[in-house]
Amino acid sequence: MSARDPNLAAGVDEATGSCLTCAKRTHLFLGPLGESRLRDLDGKRESRLRSAGTCLFRQGEEVSNVHCIDSAVLKFSRRSPGGRDTIVDTAGQGRLAGLVSIFGRGDHAYSAEVVRAGNVCTFDRATIEVLALECSQFARALYRELALELHRAASRIGLLSCSKLEPKLALLLLDLAETRDPSEPVIEDFSRRDLAQMCGVSTEALVRCLSRWKSAGVIDTDSGAIMIRDGDHLKELGRQV
Structure with a gap:
């Protein structure tokens, strides 16, 4: 020991x-x-x-x-x-x-x-x-x-059974942020490839979705990590599963 x-x-x-x-x-x-x-x-x-x-x-x-x-x-x-x-x-x-x-x-x-x-x-x-x-x-x-x-x-x-990417990615990001630290909604422990794999989509499709969310102010990816800026919007998307 x-x-x-x-x-x-x-x-x-x-x-x-x-x-x-x-x-x-x-x-x-x-x-x-x-x-x-x-x-x-x-x-x-x-x-x-x-x-x-x-x-x-x-x-x-x-x-x-x-x-x-x-x-x-x-x-x-x-x-x-x-x-x-x-x-x-x-x-x-x-x-x-x-x-x-x-x-x-x-x-x-x-x-x-x-x-x-x-x-x-x-x-x-x-x-x-x-x-x-x-x-x-x-x-x-x-x-x-x-x-x-x-x-x-x-x-x-x-x-995974959900055909829409945005709802399942929204729920995944919220879950991963909670796993890491509820007081700091950052996802930095998983690569884009990891996230795509967990959603059952291609890495390219996932990156495009993240880009749309960044442009809309839902997330920030400037540091390489994913910082959740609008958790309420992600929760609303998650209800569409």
């Missing part, structure tokens, strides 16, 4: 000595576990600053860990039999990575890559499974998290 990251010191609860940096944001490890289990879990936690481009796990690999995102942003990709990668989801602060595969098949259904550097807390699979068996409230919290994952997957499928 690696040494504790000093940057996480602010997340240590003074009463229990347990690190709550991840726990407060997922609501999984609070309440149901109690102080004793929190202390034990904290001793089994590994926290690392993950750089952009780091792969946490690959599609087809055996599931060995669950990752709780503290400050990084991840993208999840699935490779087709023909070798084409498709981004199937993204995740930011407070989300879990690898949880779905624990309760299903024994291997990962997709790959997870860091697209924005940040801290990720890691727990081994056995630790989470034992806690779920010992604490029914904790198990229910995990099931709620899985339900959210399924809801997100269904929403993404519905988004």
Whole structure:
């Protein structure tokens, strides 16, 4: 296990000595576990600053860990039999990575890559499974998290089924901005190609749409990143899905 990251010191609860940096944001490890289990879990936690481009796990690999995102942003990709990668989801602060595969098949259904550097807390699979068996409230919290994952997957499928680019791109940008930082509506962790892939359109079509929105003052792309200037307009477009 690696040494504790000093940057996480602010997340240590003074009463229990347990690190709550991840726990407060997922609501999984609070309440149901109690102080004793929190202390034990904290001793089994590994926290690392993950750089952009780091792969946490690959599609087809055996599931060995669950990752709780503290400050990084991840993208999840699935490779087709023909070798084409498709981004199937993204995740930011407070989300879990690898949880779905624990309760299903024994291997990962997709790959997870860091697209924005940040801290990720890691727990081994056995630790989470034992806690779920010992604490029914904790198990229910995990099931709620899985339900959210399924809801997100269904929403993404519905988004791709929309034939109009503007509504689905509008919803995608709003979702990605929320994933990164709700107080700063900027999309800078994904390339134009990534965005086009998530919308199921060509990169050229996506760039043309962004250009129209920039001219209309809906977004700004001067820095290379996408800054949302008129979120209400994007929300209105999103209702057309």
